Amino acid sequence: MRLGFNFWLGASLTALVILAGALAPWIAPFDPVLDADLMSSELPPDATFWFGTDAQGRDVYTRILYGAQISLTVGIVSQVINSIIGITLGMTAGYWGGWWDDLVNGLTNVMLAIPSLIFALAVMAVLGPGLPSLLVALGLTNWSWTCRIARSSTLSLKSQGYVQAAQTLGYGDLRIMFTQILPNMMGPILVMATLGMGSAVLSEAALSFLGLGIQPPFPSWGSMLTDARQLIQLAPWVAIFPGLAIFLSVLGFNLLGDGLRDSLDPHMRTRKP
Amino acid sequence: MTAPLLDIRDLRLGVSLGRSAQHPLLKNVSFQIMPGEAYGLVGESGSGKSVTSLAVMGLLKKPLAVSGGEILFKGKNLLALPKREMRRLRGNRIAMIFQEPMTALNPLSTVGRQIAEMFVLHQGKSWGEAHTLAVEALGNVRVPNPDRRAKNYPHQMSGGLRQRVMIAMALACNPDLLIADEPTTALDVTVQAEVLRLIKELCAARGTAVLFISHDLGVIASICQRVGVMYAGCLVEENETRALFENPRHDYTRGLLGALPRLGSRSEHGRQRLVDIDSIIADRSKLTETRFITPRDAQGSQP
Amino acid sequence: MTAPLLQVDDLHVRFPISGGGLLGAGRRMLHAVNGVSFSLAKGECLSIVGESGCGKSTTALSILGLQEPTAGTIRYRGQPLTGPGAPSRMQRAKAVQMVFQDPYASLNPRQSVRTSLAAPLRLHGITAASEIEGRIEAIMKNVGLTPEQARRYPHEFSGGQRQRIGIARALILEPEIVVLDEPVSALDVSIRAQIINLLLDLQEKLGLSYLMISHDLSVVEHMSDRVLVMYFGEVVEEGGWRAIFETPAHPYTRRLIAAIPDPDAALSPHAREDRFADIPLLAGRRFVADGSTAPDVFTAPAPSELVEVAGDHRVRLASV
Numbered sequence: 006m007r008l009g010f011n012f013w014l015g016a017s018l019t020a021l022v023i024l025a026g027a028l029a030p031w032i033a034p035f036d037p038v039l040d041a042d043l044m045s046s047e048l049p050p051d052a053t054f055w056f057g058t059d060a061q062g063r064d065v066y067t068r069i070l071y072g073a074q075i076s077l078t079v080g081i082v083s084q085v086i087n088s089i090i091g092i093t094l095g096m097t098a099g100y101w102g103g104w105w106d107d108l109v110n111g112l113t114n115v116m117l118a119i120p121s122l123i124f125a126l127a128v129m130a131v132l133g134p135g136l137p138s139l140l141v142a143l144g145l146t147n148w149s150w151t152c153r154i155a156r157s158s159t160l161s162l163k164s165q166g167y168v169q170a171a172q173t174l175g176y177g178d179l180r181i182m183f184t185q186i187l188p189n190m191m192g193p194i195l196v197m198a199t200l201g202m203g204s205a206v207l208s209e210a211a212l213s214f215l216g217l218g219i220q221p222p223f224p225s226w227g228s229m230l231t232d233a234r235q236l237i238q239l240a241p242w243v244a245i246f247p248g249l250a251i252f253l254s255v256l257g258f259n260l261l262g263d264g265l266r267d268s269l270d271p272h273m274r275t276r277k278p
Numbered sequence: 279m280t281a282p283l284l285d286i287r288d289l290r291l292g293v294s295l296g297r298s299a300q301h302p303l304l305k306n307v308s309f310q311i312m313p314g315e316a317y318g319l320v321g322e323s324g325s326g327k328s329v330t331s332l333a334v335m336g337l338l339k340k341p342l343a344v345s346g347g348e349i350l351f352k353g354k355n356l357l358a359l360p361k362r363e364m365r366r367l368r369g370n371r372i373a374m375i376f377q378e379p380m381t382a383l384n385p386l387s388t389v390g391r392q393i394a395e396m397f398v399l400h401q402g403k404s405w406g407e408a409h410t411l412a413v414e415a416l417g418n419v420r421v422p423n424p425d426r427r428a429k430n431y432p433h434q435m436s437g438g439l440r441q442r443v444m445i446a447m448a449l450a451c452n453p454d455l456l457i458a459d460e461p462t463t464a465l466d467v468t469v470q471a472e473v474l475r476l477i478k479e480l481c482a483a484r485g486t487a488v489l490f491i492s493h494d495l496g497v498i499a500s501i502c503q504r505v506g507v508m509y510a511g512c513l514v515e516e517n518e519t520r521a522l523f524e525n526p527r528h529d530y531t532r533g534l535l536g537a538l539p540r541l542g543s544r545s546e547h548g549r550q551r552l553v554d555i556d557s558i559i560a561d562r563s564k565l566t567e568t569r570f571i572t573p574r575d576a577q578g579s580q581p
Numbered sequence: 582m583t584a585p586l587l588q589v590d591d592l593h594v595r596f597p598i599s600g601g602g603l604l605g606a607g608r609r610m611l612h613a614v615n616g617v618s619f620s621l622a623k624g625e626c627l628s629i630v631g632e633s634g635c636g637k638s639t640t641a642l643s644i645l646g647l648q649e650p651t652a653g654t655i656r657y658r659g660q661p662l663t664g665p666g667a668p669s670r671m672q673r674a675k676a677v678q679m680v681f682q683d684p685y686a687s688l689n690p691r692q693s694v695r696t697s698l699a700a701p702l703r704l705h706g707i708t709a710a711s712e713i714e715g716r717i718e719a720i721m722k723n724v725g726l727t728p729e730q731a732r733r734y735p736h737e738f739s740g741g742q743r744q745r746i747g748i749a750r751a752l753i754l755e756p757e758i759v760v761l762d763e764p765v766s767a768l769d770v771s772i773r774a775q776i777i778n779l780l781l782d783l784q785e786k787l788g789l790s791y792l793m794i795s796h797d798l799s800v801v802e803h804m805s806d807r808v809l810v811m812y813f814g815e816v817v818e819e820g821g822w823r824a825i826f827e828t829p830a831h832p833y834t835r836r837l838i839a840a841i842p843d844p845d846a847a848l849s850p851h852a853r854e855d856r857f858a859d860i861p862l863l864a865g866r867r868f869v870a871d872g873s874t875a876p877d878v879f880t881a882p883a884p885s886e887l888v889e890v891a892g893d894h895r896v897r898l899a900s901v
Contacts, residue, residue: 166681170751173678175670175705189690322770468836468840470840471839474842494770496847537774540845544802544803552803
């Protein structure tokens with residue numbers, strides 16, 4: 006199987022983020038929270054502080070390594086929750102139709118009508134701040150597009166001969182959904198999920214900024230970016246490096262998603278006869 | 279001897295792959311259509327029959343490109359014609375009908391208006407005159423209640439009626455050549471029979487030549503005077519329709535004809551197995567090496 | 582006489598069509614199948630012919646259990662396939678299978694041929710690897726492919742080969758009845774003969790019963806033992822293939838046959854409409870629908886009955 010350059014670039018970027026997060030306690034030169042020193046605040050990048058320091062004098066490089074843990078967890082977990090909810094609702098609604106389809110459609114429309122950040126805010130207000138409630142809030146708010154894609158893919162796949170053949174061969178409904186329909190709609194779903202990872206990282210930033218996400222002083226890329234707003238002219242490195250981290254990881258997720266979609270497609274896997 | 283209306287000479291075209299490489303789709307195809315003649319191109323998917331028609335219409339899209347040869351229409355080479363003149367010819371002197379009329383009709387405009395547009399565009403008529411002519415044209419293709427039907431949108435019509443509307447549009451300006459690309463493949467058999475009869479009668483009455491493209495030998499036999507058989511981008515056999523069906527000379531033509539269950543043959547011969555084309559043709563790659571093109575003059579001496 | 586393999590009695594299928602009004606206002610019932618009855622014997626090929634919208638596909642889907650009939654019974658070896666006490670999808674699968682029209686849409690592009698053939702076997706309790714391999718090997722050979730080709734994915738095959746795989750999948754559970762839905766109409770002309778020959782060979786070899794749905798009357802004449810002609814949900818004529826093709830009684834059947842673009846007929850000096858001119862229409866009786874105008878599909882059809890015109894040859898006439 007030959008995978009393209011894009012896949013490997015995406016995989017490398019994603020691996021880099023995962024390694025950064027996982028190895029942060031060992032490779033970070035400082036402590037992300039405790040090594041605050043107002044005397045060395047807002048220093049530009051140099052040999053000691055590779056990415057400079059922030060307003061409290063903490064090493065930006067260290068905080069980005071630790072922030073990767075939060076961003077990755079938020080991006081992956083929230084998208085897994087979103088995809089599970091979206092696929093389950095969309096696929097069953099498209100397959101069974103009837104009142105269930107009407108209900109799911111109504112629910113999807115309501116979710117699309119409410120701005121997701123407002124909804125996430127409401128969930129956070131009920132659950133209280135912190136990482137677990139952040140994951141639940143982001144996981145519950147962004148499934149509507151996945152659901153729509155899953156539903157429309159199911160509707161078109163349902164009329165394909167091989168789905169009807171599976172019915173005549175005695176397959177049950179759930180087996181048909183998971184063996185015949187789901188694998189054939191994974192392409193767009195994966196792309197949706199990787200795009201969603203990027204927006205989840207950004208939503209986390211917004212919620213953290215409002216004080217409902219990751220509680221300071223613990224770092225996340227989003228909260229670092231929002232903290233850097235006032236310093237953007239005085240100390241641009243405080244904003245540039247977290248921004249670059251978000252950009253590169255979102256790019257990595259998207260390229261990886263594209264590559265996975267291609268590699269899951271048997272047309273790409275084998276030679277033409 | 280009269281000059282041919284359409285004279286395709288050594289037409290070569292293919293899919294461009296990169297800068298200079300080309301994957302050939304048509305290999306030196308040559309044939310002529312006389313004024314008023316119905317010429318059939320028969321072949322299977324990928325044989326190149328549809329790209330031939332697109333080349334004549336000047337509608338080849340990007341990776342497809344002509345790499346050699348000439349398409350002479352009334353003596354003028356269409357391939358060398360400026361875009362603007364080609365546009366003036368299209369729809370006016372050369373018209374085309376497609377397999378799926380729904381995709382060729384504008385869903386947001388009434389069929390009456392779409393036919394009228396042809397008169398406005400190509401003959402400079404006013405919208406009022408054009409509308410009267412459009413209703414008349416619908417009547418000519420035997421659409422019942424043409425007055426009322428002219429106000430319909432395409433989705434309000436059945437497939438057969440839509441194909442009639444397409445024919446009315448195509449014949450609106452009395453073109454010299456009508457290209458019909460599988461125009462009845464999507465229709466039911468009884469509707470197909472009516473549409474075929476319509477094309478045949480209208481074109482005969484107006485002296486319109488037809489380039490009829492189909493995979494169905496029966497359809498070709500019922501409408502065309504002369505038939506070309508295409509295989510893998512080559513015209514492998516060409517003859518008068520009757521001679522071709524009665525005395526096929528190329529292995530591929532023979533295989534195609536034998537592969538078809540013929541109505542009535544079971545009561546004569548019983549349920550025998552059909553001729554498997556691969557049992558006639560040992561090596562498909564050699565098929566394009568021989569060609570049987572019977573010249574037009576020869577058929578005059580035949581009985 | 583033994584009981585027929587499949588017995589369909591007075592099958593009705595109606596679909597609700599929403600009229601666009603609120604709360605179901607303007608909802609009408611589309612009468613897709615109206616009182617269709619027929620039986621299929623072991624080893625027989627019965628064809629249902631008609632044009633789009635005549636109800637032939639809906640009838641086939643009812644038999645496959647993919648469409649719930651509104652009324653009527655379908656019996657397989659005397660056991661009802663519909664209503665309470667109907668067998669599960671699993672049990673039905675061993676009785677009736679289907680070969681689809683479009684070979685490109687009928688195979689899951691993400692499953693190798695082997696997976697497509699092995700999964701149903703496992704589902705039906707055949708789990709021994711050696712038996713699965715044996716069955717796959719046998720079926721691949723039966724449809725004219727090599728067992729090694731089972732490792733490939735559908736896109737690596739041509740249209741004709743895909744249709745062979747579709748046939749293999751339909752036969753893997755060894756059903757007695759195979760529904761053929763326009764089995765060759767999506768194939769290239771030169772491939773059709775091979776698939777028709779294969780279907781006839783398999784029928785002889787395995788003693789299969791075919792229920793073929795088709796609009797291609799040349800193929801129907803070639804393959805069928807008996808023919809049902811359907812028009813707007815009703816059977817308008819039924820009989821042996823010879824009766825239908827040589828002495829058709831219903832004007833719609835005659836129109837269908839005359840409309841076939843057949844090279845011999847097109848080139849013969851006699852107009853095709855004349856072919857049946859010397860066969861008299863039934864004098865004194867009225868045809869309910871003669872095919873010249875489309876009936877209203879939203880009302881139940883006018884009362885009519887199938888009248889025997891010769892042994893095993895019936896035609897629908899208006900009730901007196």
